[in-house]
Amino acid sequence: MQDLAALLPFVGLALIFWLLLIRPQQRRQRELASMQSSLGVGDEVVLTSGVYGTIRSLDDEGGARIEIADGVTIRVVRAAIGQVVRGDDTDDTDDTGVANDVSEES
Known part of the structure; x- marks a missing residue:
């Protein structure tokens, strides 16, 4: 149980990293591709x-x-x-x- 609790901060950091960096970049890429295809x-x-x-x-x-x-x-x-x-x-x-x-x- 302690091993699982020790991993929790790393999982939390990975989730925050994904929410703040990866997800917005993917959204911007989709918007740019949509704009370029509708020219x-x-x-x-x-x-x-x-x-x-x-x-x-x-x-x-x-x-x-x-x-x-x-x-x-x-x-x-x-x-x-x-x-x-x-x-x-x-x-x-x-x-x-x-x-x-x-x-x-x-």
Whole structure:
């Protein structure tokens, strides 16, 4: 019985390790795989290297063509796509990034 009680702290540490480190990482991997499998042409994305672009085509081998500037496309694997940029239609900036004055003048 004492041998079993001596193992209890190790079992507890293993459980805490699994709950705090392993399980959240598995969840993040599932979310990333789900996002990468649901990509579509026209989606604005950020690559894991920090480059912003728009998906122009997807192929069956797991690759994608990303337009990073007008007329400049690069071919990457889907795993290089880190996140999809969600545009906000209520944005108060114009194409130059300068905030528009939305206050009414009397």
